[in-house]
Amino acid sequence: MASQLESFEIVLPAGMSESELQSLQEELGKIEGVAQCGVNTTRAFDPVSLGIWLVLAKQALAAVGGAAPVIKAIADLFKSRGIKHAKIAFADGSTFEADEISVSDLLKVEQGAKPRA
Numbered sequence: 001m002a003s004q005l006e007s008f009e010i011v012l013p014a015g016m017s018e019s020e021l022q023s024l025q026e027e028l029g030k031i032e033g034v035a036q037c038g039v040n041t042t043r044a045f046d047p048v049s050l051g052i053w054l055v056l057a058k059q060a061l062a063a064v065g066g067a068a069p070v071i072k073a074i075a076d077l078f079k080s081r082g083i084k085h086a087k088i089a090f091a092d093g094s095t096f097e098a099d100e101i102s103v104s105d106l107l108k109v110e111q112g113a114k115p116r117a
Contacts, residue, residue: 005056005067005090005109009040010074010098012050013085025052027077033060033070068106075101 010028012021021039028037033056040051060070071088078086078099086098090109 005071005106006061007053007055008091009089010052010054011087011089011095012052013083014050016050016083021050021052024077024081024083028052028054028074031070031073031077033057033063033067033073035060066106068103071101071106072103075099 012024016024025037025039028034034054035057036055038053040053054074056067056070061067063069074088075098084097084099087095088098088101089095092109094109096105
């Protein structure tokens with residue numbers, strides 16, 4: 001069974017420019033443990049939201065700590081760039097603020113519990 005953390009989407013706040021979006025995608029793609037990422041061409045959450053999808057490397061998921069260090073690096077990137085109100089949306093439907101997600105939140109998703117939305 002695939003991990004709930006293997007792939008997910010980051011829903012970005014409205015108002016992000018195309019150049020900011022491209023720069024963010026490039027930086028996310030450089031994070032160790034991210035196998036693929038790209039900009040969503042559809043606006044699944046609402047008409048003004050932009051999104052970036054990510055797939056983590058199998059090696060990152062199998063390593064000690066699993067996806068937690070990769071997602072922490074993503075959260076740190078959002079904090080350092082001052083991006084607020086971006087949401088990480090996992091396959092189980094749970095969402096978290098990208099700059100506030102915790103290891104305990106990740107464990108809940110991985111174990112199948114429904115965390116706060």
